Amino acid sequence: MRITLKRPALGKSAPRSLVDELCETLAKRIRRDLGKGRSQLPTERELAVEFEVSRTVVREATKRLELQGLLEVRHGIGLRLVDKLHAPLNGALELLLPDAGQRLRQLTETRRVIEPELARLAAERAKPEHLRAMRRTQQQLEKAVDTAEAIDADVEFHRLIAAAAGNGILELVLKSLGELGRESRRATIAVTGSKLVHEHHAAILKQIEQRKPQGAFDAMARHLAAADRDLNDHFVKQK
Amino acid sequence: MRITLKRPALGKSAPRSLVDELCETLAKRIRRDLGKGRSQLPTERELAVEFEVSRTVVREATKRLELQGLLEVRHGIGLRLVDKLHAPLNGALELLLPDAGQRLRQLTETRRVIEPELARLAAERAKPEHLRAMRRTQQQLEKAVDTAEAIDADVEFHRLIAAAAGNGILELVLKSLGELGRESRRATIAVTGSKLVHEHHAAILKQIEQRKPQGAFDAMARHLAAADRDLNDHFVKQK
DNA sequence: TCGATGCAAGAGATCATACCACTAGGAATG
DNA sequence: CATTCCTAGTGGTATGATCTCTTGCATCGA
Incomplete structure (x- = not known):
């Protein structure tokens, strides 16, 4: 089952990077998978193969998804799905009111x-x-x-x-x-x-x-x- | 002026990655610099030299900072400071209520x-x-x-x-x-x-x-x- | 002189490869 | 059976290369 990202469109409109595309695709997948009781994403290496991008792109995307409260990335363990959509607001408020x-x-x-x-x-x-x-x-x-x-x-x-x-x-x-x-x-x-x-x-x-x-x-x-x-x-x- | 990140502590406590450290340091710098009217961060390459980390770490950190509403990263232009701390909440609400x-x-x-x-x-x-x-x-x-x-x-x-x-x-x-x-x-x-x-x-x-x-x-x-x-x-x- | 075009430098974006550090599970040992 | 050690697989980081975009400057033509 191969899912292909939209490669960034060539043209005058603002180009969408692979990282942007992957973030959006994975965010939706995570929300869906949480509803089904799944608790892990494939590994970074697997995602890179699945989406035909470099591991750099995957890592940058996962950093974003972590911040969004959708993923916990644990060294040596893998990518765990979480449901913490309020977490970005925590961070924002701490920055706003230090x-x-x-x-x-x-x-x-x-x-x-x-x-x-x-x-x-x-x-x-x-x-x-x-x-x-x-x-x-x-x-x-x-x-x-x-x-x-x-x-x-x-x-x-x-x-x-x-x-x-x-x-x-x-x-x-x-x-x-x-x-x-x-x-x-x-x-x-x-x-x-x-x-x-x-x-x-x-x-x-x-x-x-x-x-x-x-x-x-x-x-x-x-x-x-x-x-x-x-x-x-x-x-x-x-x- | 060289600012050094805390290298991740070795030991049993949860290690803090370089990306985490850099995010936190840059977030504070951005908030301070915005107050002073600055509009740009140094380039990725410059930040990598300044903080003595690879460009990979810088890029992963900037992806996070972008999501936090602190940075806009424009291809060919550089890293522009922004003050959009509400932006993470936008994203969260769109995911919560599609x-x-x-x-x-x-x-x-x-x-x-x-x-x-x-x-x-x-x-x-x-x-x-x-x-x-x-x-x-x-x-x-x-x-x-x-x-x-x-x-x-x-x-x-x-x-x-x-x-x-x-x-x-x-x-x-x-x-x-x-x-x-x-x-x-x-x-x-x-x-x-x-x-x-x-x-x-x-x-x-x-x-x-x-x-x-x-x-x-x-x-x-x-x-x-x-x-x-x-x-x-x-x-x-x-x- | 002004507008259009092209080029180059510098910026971010992506890829590939290599190595390091952590984690968990299984095997070995006492 | 409990403890320790080892290994495979995971994420974390570094490095080097190349590609693509953006802007500013120089040149050319009207």
């Missing part, structure tokens, strides 16, 4: 803009499997044996709300914010313990289950305002 | 979640230079001689509100949405003409100038609801 304090402030504010609306949409749109997953995550939060597990459950609960809201763009943004903000959640949970987080989540979940958009909005707004205060408290204590 | 119709719906919804809040924040935080720039963009919208110019001014007005809001994360997201949604603005403006867009913008700007957060929020929400309806009208007409 100062961690400033980044955190804006990150928190962004969450306060986005997440109450996501909770509202989730109350309108959540399916039974979303609700089940939220309840399961609440149990994980309750049983968490250390802060890392509590953070995982916290982040996941919020991501599930975004998923239930049915807007992939906002979900992707929230995934990025979740990863960038892991350290701040560590601080928040250190101040309040995970018990209070669990209670706030329960209040939000209840409004979603009862299909009350405004109630969900308000509960999420309260939760984030409290988290904001806790985070400020934590920073004040550190000075 | 169907243009679905992407447009979610994009529109995302704007309706984000932009009224941005208008609220702008009413609280806008500086005189933000307001001047908004007025200038309104003039550009009024004088626009074709749809492309009108779209440019429309997108820019919204971006300025995001800038005035003072949240770089939301501004970056909005830049991405602005570019992804250019075609839908073409459709909207085709339905209503740019005159109505100009009026809506004027109403928003007035609330911001008068420092009325809730007024700005409401005006922006109305503007986006109207645009949403116009877009739906356009699609109904096409069926």
